[in-house]
Amino acid sequence: MKFDTPATTNPIDQLKVVGQPVDRVDGPLKTTGTAPYAYEHPVPDAAYGHVIGAAIAKGRITSMDLAQARAAPGVLAIVTADNAGKLEKGEHNTATLLGGPEIQHYHQAIALVVAETFEQARAAAHLVHVEYERGRGAFDLAAEKGSSIKPKPGIGGEADTAVGDFASAFAEAPVQLDATYTTPDQTHVMMEPHASIAKWDGDRLTVWTSNQMVAWGTKDLAKTLGIPKENVHLMSPYIGGGFGGKLFLRADVLLAALGARAAKRPVKVALQRALMINNTTHRPATIQRIRLGAAKDGRLTAIGHESWSGDLPGGEPETAVSQTRLLYAGANRMTSMRLAVLDLPEGNALRAPGEAPGMMALEIAMDEMAEKLGMDPVEFRLLNDTQVDPEHPKRPFSQRHLVECLRKGADHFGWAKRTARPGRSRKGRWLTGLGVAAAFCNNLLMKSAARVRLDHRGILTVETDMTDIGTGSYTVIAQTAAETMGLPLDKVVVRLGDSRFPVSCGSGGQWGGNNSSSGVYAACIKLRQAIAKKAGIDEDDAVFSDGHVTAGSKRMTLAELAGESGLAAEDQIEYGDLAERYQQSTFGAHFVEVAVDAFTGETHVRRMLAVCAAGRILNPKTARSQVIGAMTMGVGAALMEGLHVDKRRGFFVNHDLASYEVPVHADIPHQEVIFLDETDPVSSPLKAKGVGELGICGAAAAVANAIYNASGVRVRDYPVTLDKFIDRLPEAA
Amino acid sequence: MKAFTYERAASPAEAAAAATRRPGAKFVAGGTNLLDLMKLEIETPVHLIDVNGLGLDKIEPTAEGGLRIGALVRNTDLAADERVRRDYGVLSRALMAGASGQLRNMATTGGNLLQRTRCPYFYDTNQPCNKRVPGSGCGAIDGFNRQHAILGVSEACIATHPSDMAVALRVLDATVETIRADGERRTIPIADFHRLPGDTPHIETVLRPGELITAVTLPPPVGGTQLYHKVRDRSSYAFALVSVAAIVQSDGSGRVALGGVAHKPWRVEAAEAELPHGAAAVAKKLLEGAKPTQENAFKLKLVERTLAAVLAEAKGARL
Numbered sequence A: 001m002k003f004d005t006p007a008t009t010n011p012i013d014q015l016k017v018v019g020q021p022v023d024r025v026d027g028p029l030k031t032t033g034t035a036p037y038a039y040e041h042p043v044p045d046a047a048y049g050h051v052i053g054a055a056i057a058k059g060r061i062t063s064m065d066l067a068q069a070r071a072a073p074g075v076l077a078i079v080t081a082d083n084a085g086k087l088e089k090g091e092h093n094t095a096t097l098l099g100g101p102e103i104q105h106y107h108q109a110i111a112l113v114v115a116e117t118f119e120q121a122r123a124a125a126h127l128v129h130v131e132y133e134r135g136r137g138a139f140d141l142a143a144e145k146g147s148s149i150k151p152k153p154g155i156g157g158e159a160d161t162a163v164g165d166f167a168s169a170f171a172e173a174p175v176q177l178d179a180t181y182t183t184p185d186q187t188h189v190m191m192e193p194h195a196s197i198a199k200w201d202g203d204r205l206t207v208w209t210s211n212q213m214v215a216w217g218t219k220d221l222a223k224t225l226g227i228p229k230e231n232v233h234l235m236s237p238y239i240g241g242g243f244g245g246k247l248f249l250r251a252d253v254l255l256a257a258l259g260a261r262a263a264k265r266p267v268k269v270a271l272q273r274a275l276m277i278n279n280t281t282h283r284p285a286t287i288q289r290i291r292l293g294a295a296k297d298g299r300l301t302a303i304g305h306e307s308w309s310g311d312l313p314g315g316e317p318e319t320a321v322s323q324t325r326l327l328y329a330g331a332n333r334m335t336s337m338r339l340a341v342l343d344l345p346e347g348n349a350l351r352a353p354g355e356a357p358g359m360m361a362l363e364i365a366m367d368e369m370a371e372k373l374g375m376d377p378v379e380f381r382l383l384n385d386t387q388v389d390p391e392h393p394k395r396p397f398s399q400r401h402l403v404e405c406l407r408k409g410a411d412h413f414g415w416a417k418r419t420a421r422p423g424r425s426r427k428g429r430w431l432t433g434l435g436v437a438a439a440f441c442n443n444l445l446m447k448s449a450a451r452v453r454l455d456h457r458g459i460l461t462v463e464t465d466m467t468d469i470g471t472g473s474y475t476v477i478a479q480t481a482a483e484t485m486g487l488p489l490d491k492v493v494v495r496l497g498d499s500r501f502p503v504s505c506g507s508g509g510q511w512g513g514n515n516s517s518s519g520v521y522a523a524c525i526k527l528r529q530a531i532a533k534k535a536g537i538d539e540d541d542a543v544f545s546d547g548h549v550t551a552g553s554k555r556m557t558l559a560e561l562a563g564e565s566g567l568a569a570e571d572q573i574e575y576g577d578l579a580e581r582y583q584q585s586t587f588g589a590h591f592v593e594v595a596v597d598a599f600t601g602e603t604h605v606r607r608m609l610a611v612c613a614a615g616r617i618l619n620p621k622t623a624r625s626q627v628i629g630a631m632t633m634g635v636g637a638a639l640m641e642g643l644h645v646d647k648r649r650g651f652f653v654n655h656d657l658a659s660y661e662v663p664v665h666a667d668i669p670h671q672e673v674i675f676l677d678e679t680d681p682v683s684s685p686l687k688a689k690g691v692g693e694l695g696i697c698g699a700a701a702a703v704a705n706a707i708y709n710a711s712g713v714r715v716r717d718y719p720v721t722l723d724k725f726i727d728r729l730p731e732a733a
Numbered sequence B: 001m002k003a004f005t006y007e008r009a010a011s012p013a014e015a016a017a018a019a020t021r022r023p024g025a026k027f028v029a030g031g032t033n034l035l036d037l038m039k040l041e042i043e044t045p046v047h048l049i050d051v052n053g054l055g056l057d058k059i060e061p062t063a064e065g066g067l068r069i070g071a072l073v074r075n076t077d078l079a080a081d082e083r084v085r086r087d088y089g090v091l092s093r094a095l096m097a098g099a100s101g102q103l104r105n106m107a108t109t110g111g112n113l114l115q116r117t118r119c120p121y122f123y124d125t126n127q128p129c130n131k132r133v134p135g136s137g138c139g140a141i142d143g144f145n146r147q148h149a150i151l152g153v154s155e156a157c158i159a160t161h162p163s164d165m166a167v168a169l170r171v172l173d174a175t176v177e178t179i180r181a182d183g184e185r186r187t188i189p190i191a192d193f194h195r196l197p198g199d200t201p202h203i204e205t206v207l208r209p210g211e212l213i214t215a216v217t218l219p220p221p222v223g224g225t226q227l228y229h230k231v232r233d234r235s236s237y238a239f240a241l242v243s244v245a246a247i248v249q250s251d252g253s254g255r256v257a258l259g260g261v262a263h264k265p266w267r268v269e270a271a272e273a274e275l276p277h278g279a280a281a282v283a284k285k286l287l288e289g290a291k292p293t294q295e296n297a298f299k300l301k302l303v304e305r306t307l308a309a310v311l312a313e314a315k316g317a318r319l
C-alpha cells in the first residue's frame, strides 16, 4: 500500500478496538515469567560463554596467554580475533565487535571463553593473561572541541543550516542570550542485558537474541561472518528494554555464533552488566552553545544553536540541534554540528537521539530568555510558535498543537500560582518551584511489511519481524488487525521478531508503533479484498464486523470464508512524498514541581505533567506507559544520570547499576499524562504518530527550570547535582 | 569466581578456630558484599565459614542498661526493633537509609561493619588500586573521585567506608565484641575499629586474621533528638555523598559523626563542644585537616549545610 495522499475515513476510524486502553496482550506472559527472553530460550546442550573486555582504551594486544584458561575445568573453546577467522564489520557498527590485536575502546570484546557452565566460563576467563601496549587516545570532549570537524550529512541532515542573517540579527537584538550548556554521556541500562544463543546446523545459523531491528541484525550478522543472509535465522520475540542500545548487532550475538562454531555446540552469551556500558553504545556527551536574540515584545529574531560531540573515527555526531531547526519562529537562524574524534566507546542512539539532549539545552535557554524579557515562560513560547517549518516556510506542519499543549498544561497544573521570581517560595526546609518546557520529537516514516493469515476457526495470525521492546507492539498490532478485520481482539494472534517474517520498520526513533501497525493495516486491507472476492461481493460494500463480512443481505463468517486452506495476504506500507511536503513532528508540554532542600540542595520532584499531541493514540494505556517512562528518564537526565569519563585512561568509570544512577520509585512520586484528541491524516492511514520518545524530550529541562525557580540557581551542566550549585545556594538558616 | 570449600561452624569459637586453620578462609554472613566481590575475583577466599547458624542473631539488654546486638542480626530486624527505635533512633534511621529492603533483609550487623569500599576503581580489576592489589597505585586520586574521602586520606588511598550503620554506631559509642581462635574475647571501641588508609589501605580494621565479631554493644541510652541525614544523588539505593548522624540534647549540646567523608565514620569530640555555636563552627572543627580533591571539594560546604539542616531539625523537634 502506497500512502501518498492524506488519509480519509477508513476502518480504523471505527475505534472499536484501536484507541481503547486495552491491556497488553502479552501481559500475562510477562507477569508470569513465561515470555522466553533470549538467554532463556530452551536450547538443549547449550554451553556458556563469558566475554573478556579490553583492559585499555586504545593500543594493541602484545600477547595473550590462553594456556591456563584452556586447561581449566569445563572449558570447551576460546574465541579470539586470532582464531576467529576473517570477520567483516557490520554496516551499523563503528568499531569492530571482536577487537585485537588493535584495541579501539575500553571493554571492546577481545575473547569469549566457552565452557560447560557459566561459572566455569567465568572462572576460566580470569585465567586469560593479556599484555597490552597502550596507545595515546583522545578522551576529553572539551579538549578536543577545537579540533572537531564538520561531519558529512547524516541521519540528522546537514551539519549546518542558515536562514536570513543570524549574526547581524543577533548583534542588533535588544535582548540577547548567549549561553553554553553541557550534557553528559549516558547509557541505556535497560533491564535485560544484550544476550544471545547461537546454534549451527551445518552452514546454517540460528540465533535467539535481543535486538530491536531484526533485519539489520540479520544482515550485519551475515555480513560480519561472511555468510549469506539466507543462512541466518534470527529470532527476537521478547526484549527486556532497548532504548536504542539494541538497534544494532552487538558482540553477544557475534561471539555466541563464533563460540558455537568453535565449540560445536549451541552457545549462550549475555554481556556482563559491568561490561555492557563500555562495550556497547552510549549517548554521546554534548557541548551546546545557544544564542537567542529577541525584540522587546518577546519575538525571537535570531536563533543560533551549535553543538559539539565526539565519536570514534567513522562515527556520527549527536544531532542535538535538530529540534532547533523546527521548534520556534524567528527570521534569522543558524545551526551547526561539529564532531571530534574520541577514543571512548562508540556513540550512538539512546531514546530520542539528538532531540533529548538538544531539548535539555534549548529549553533551559528559552527559560533564561523569558526571564531576560520579563515574560512568563509559557507566554514566551506561545508567542514564538510557528505553524510552518521555519527553515522552509512553504512547508507546513502536518499537525502542530504545541500552543494547545502549553495552555492546557498550564491550566491543569496550576501554573498561574507560580511565583515568577526565583527562590521566593519556601515552605519549612523546602524551596519549591515550578518549571515548564516544550516537548518536541520528530515523527519518522519507515516502510513496514506484514503477513496475515485467516484460518478456518476465524483466527487471524499476524506475522512481521517487528519487535516489542516493552512498548506494546504486540498489543497495538493486534488492535489494528482486529479493527481492520472486524474481529474481537482474542481472535488475533500476533507473532513478532523473526527474520523469516516480512521485514518491518523495527523499533527505534519512536517510529515503531505507527509504522508497523500501518504495515499490518496494509496487509489486512489486502486480506479484506481477498475475502470480499471469495465471498463474491464488492469490496467497497463489504462491512467487516463481529467476525462476519456483510454486504447487503449477504452475511458470512470469516471462518467459513477462510475454509480449510485459509486465506492469506502480505503487504507493506510505503510512503510517498508526504514527509517532504509536510513537516511531521510530535509536540507536548512538560510541567514539573520540585522541592529543593534549602540546606543541602537535594532536589525532589513532587509532581509532573506531560500534555502530548502526537496524532491518534492507538492505545492510551500503553502510550501512557511510554510517556511516564520517558518522563522518568527525563528526571534521571536532569538529576543524576551521567557517565563519568576517566580522561587519562579513557573509559566510563561508573559502569554498573550501583554507580550509574537512574531514578528509583521514591524519586517519582506523581506523574500525569494528558493526550490531546488529535488525528494526523498526513502521517499514516492510522493517523497516528510516534509517542515513545516525545515524553523524554524537554522533561529534563522542565526539572532544571523548576530548580531554578525554586532556588534561584541556574545550572547549565547536566545532571543538576548539588555539587554544582551548593556554593551558590542562598543561606538556609 | 575461584573454587572454594565451605563449612558451617558449630560455635563462635570453632568458627574462629576454623578460620585460623585455613589461611585464606573467610566468614560469610549475609553474603551481600562478599559474594559480589568473589564473583569479580576481588576477594578470593579458598574456604568459607558460614556463621549464620551460631545463635548470634539476638538483641538482648545488657547489665549496664544498654543493648547487645548479635553479629548476625539482620539490618531489617535491627532497624525495626522496638528498643532500638525508642532509645537509639539514630541507628534505626541510619539502617533504613542504607541499601534496599532486599539487601537489608540479608545484611548483618557484623557484615555491615566489614563491607568494603564502593570506589569504582576497586571494583574494576583492570585498574590500579592499592586496596585491591597493594602497591599497584590508586586509580581514583587523579581520576573520578567525586564520592571519595576528604578526611584522613593518604597518598595511597582516598576511599570512603560506605556504611551508614557504622556512622550511627560511632555517634552512639558502640563497642565491637569479638572472639579469636584461642577463645580469647575482646571488646573494641567503635572509634578504634576501622583504620585510616595510611600505607596499607587493604587493612581496614583492627581485627586479626580469623577474629570473629560476635556482637555490637550499645551503652545505655543517652536520650536527645536522634537524627540521621544522608545526602545522596537519588532517594534510595545510593551511597552517601555526606551523611550526618547526630544526637542533640535539649540544652543544645550533643554529638555528631559524619559518613561519606573518610575511610571510617568521622567523629571529632572537640567539634561537639562547638554545637551551641552552630553548624559552621562545628564543621570548621570537624573538617580540620581536610584534603579534598577538585571533584569532591563540594563536600566541605555540604558537610556544613547538612549539619545545619540536622541542627535546625533537632531544634524544630524540641520546640
Ligand SMILES: Cc1cc2nc3c(=O)[nH]c(=O)nc-3n(C[C@H](O)[C@H](O)[C@H](O)COP(=O)(O)OP(=O)(O)OC[C@H]3O[C@@H](n4cnc5c(N)ncnc54)[C@H](O)[C@@H]3O)c2cc1C
Pocket (backbone or CB within 6 Å): A658, B026, B027, B028, B029, B030, B031, B032, B033, B034, B035, B051, B071, B072, B097, B098, B099, B100, B103, B106, B107, B108, B109, B110, B111, B112, B113, B114, B115, B162, B163, B164, B165, B211, B212, B213, B214, B237, B238, B239, B240
Ligand atoms: C547494591 C548495594 C547497595 C548498598 N547500599 C548500601 C548503603 O546505602 N548503605 C550501607 O551502609 N550499605 C549498603 N550496602 C552494603 C550492605 O549494607 C552490605 O553489603 C551488608 O551490610 C554486608 O553484610 P553481610 O552480612 O551481607 O556481609 P557479608 O557479605 O556476608 O560479609 C562481608 C564481610 O564481612 C565479613 N564478616 C561477616 N560477618 C562477620 C563476622 N561476624 N565476623 C567477622 N567477619 C564477618 C565477611 O567475611 C566479609 O568479609 C549496599 C550493598 C549493595 C549490594
Ligand code: SF4
Pocket (backbone or CB within 6 Å): B117, B119, B120, B121, B122, B128, B129, B130, B131, B132, B137, B138, B139, B140, B141, B156, B157, B158, B159, B201
Ligand atoms: S581510592 Fe583506595 S580503593 Fe579507590 S583506587 Fe585508590 S586505593 Fe583503590
